[in-house]
Amino acid sequence: MKSIKWMLIVATISILIAGCTDANEEDGKEAMGNNSPVTDDIEDAGTTDNSTTDSDSSTTDGNTDNSSAESLEDEQKQMAIDMLNDLVNDAKEGKVYRPDQGFIIGKTKRNDIVKAIGEPEEKIGGYDHYHGSMGNPSVAFKYDGKDVLEEARYFGTNVERQTNLGGITEENLIEQLGKPADSRRIESTGEKNIRYHLNDFELQFVIGKDGTPDHVNLKKWR
Template sequence: MKSMKWMLLVAASSFLIAGCTNTNDENGKEAVENNPPVTDELDDTRAADNGSTDSDTSTTEGNTNNSSSGSVEVEQKQMAIDTLNGLAKDAKDGKVYRPDQGFIIGKTTRNDIVNAIGEPEEKKGDYDHYHGSMGNPSVAFKYDGKGVLEEARYFGTNVERQTNLGGITEEDLTEQLGKPADSRRIESTGEQNIRYHFNNFELQFIIGKDGTPDHVNLKKWN
């Protein structure tokens, strides 16, 4: 009888232990199921943030470059307008714009110019040519029979030309100088000669096919 009771007690204990073990296993599984992995989501979030940062950086750099480029263009245009107004201002007194040596149409002689800037580098027809370099403009001078300066031609620069003649348009001429005295086509070259009168002097803008002055002439007109 005692042996039977002992066997029943052992069986009951085993059943209770097994039940607790199953419960713990089920609770453990539920704990795992209730805590999904977050590594992938965090990685995706970081990647999205990094992508957004890279995009923002690229956009900022692009805006900075565009702003810088626009600023340079505005500055160059202003330099061209300053050149235009400088040509007109000096023309009122018959003064040669460049080189700024005080040469005057109808007064300065060839000897004066040669003594100031040297012999011309080239002679074409009636004109003594001085070729620009290191940012200096090219110019040419024509003299009358007595060796007095009759006409000066300003060709601007080849380097950064947009800061002088290459940045001037016909619209700029009208806006800055007003309506020209005359405008005529040069049949031999297809260029347009737009002329302005300042006191006793004439300023001629020889407009090329690109719509900007190829060169500018200063001479007496009456």
């Protein structure tokens, strides 16, 4: 009888131990299962952060590029306005803006101009034409019957024109010089002639189809 009792006790203990072991294994699995989604969340969060950073960086670069472009445009516009003001100040005294050799409308003779800058490359429609190069403007001069300078025509520069006549609009003219003496359409070319009265002289801005001056004429006021 004692042997049977001991056998029952041992069997009972074995069953209890086996049950505890199975319970521990299940707890371990549940713990591992609960930790797995946390790891996935961390990985997902890392991916999202990188994506956001790249997007923000791209946006910042775009804003920088736009700001640089606007700054360059503002600088070029200011250079064109400065050129306009210098041209107008010289015109009030009848001085040819470029080349800056002291040529005066109604005073300087053709021989003096030729000695200073040479013979013209072309003669077209009664004008001596000098072609621009390397930032130097194209100009043309017309003389009266006594070979005295009657009109100076300024075409501006071809290189970086936006800093010269190409950067000037009719609106800029009104802002800087006020209302013109008159304005008319040139039927033969479709251009617009905006004329300003400056002391004894007149300055004509011949506006092309692009809305900027094709050239500027300086002559005696009539």
